[in-house]
Amino acid sequence: MVDKKYESLKIENIVASGAVAESIDLVDFSDKTENCELNKKRFPGAVYHIANPRIACLIFSSGKVVITGLRDDKALADGLAIVIKSLKDAGIEPLKEPRVAITNMVCSYDLGRYINLNKLMITLNMERVEYEPEQFPGLVFRIAEPKIVVLIFSSGKIILTGGKTIEDVKKGLDALKQKLESVM
Secondary structure, eight states: OOOGGGTTOEEEEEEEEEEEESOOOHHHHHHHSTTEEEOTTTOSSEEEEETTTTEEEEEOTTSEEEEEEEOSHHHHHHHHHHHHHHHHHTTOOEEEEEEEEEEEEEEEEEOSSOOOHHHHHHHSOGGGEEOOTTTOSSEEEEETTTTEEEEEOTTSEEEEEEESSHHHHHHHHHHHHHHHHHHO
């Protein structure tokens, strides 16, 4: 039986980062790699767009990378394999074991009901809540364990960010729901 509890939970973006080489000559790499742009006046790294999976990689001379646009672990593995092959093709020696890991997941969820954000702000723990509707239409709620930031909108739609695994995100969602049930 499918767990309906997380039915509307959707991964919107995954960011991974880490090291893939000791150092990278960005000028050489960007010259030899298709879909790789380098503009040091605007940004200190190269921006490498990969079509399948559809991701963007920020590649730095230190050998570090940030990969964004991921949707799952398979996209991370596939994208990392393409980056490693591109490094080798450009004559750059990658690390034998690249150290790249998920650093942030952004997920959306629909609570399925209207939320009175003013009432919620008053009833939640104030030091972990920010709500300034003149600045931003959502309420920001910080969950301590797991360390998740939740953006709550009056429509009942929420964004959860900061998790490193889908389990972290689900725990954060459960903590939020428990908090909402106790105050609403």
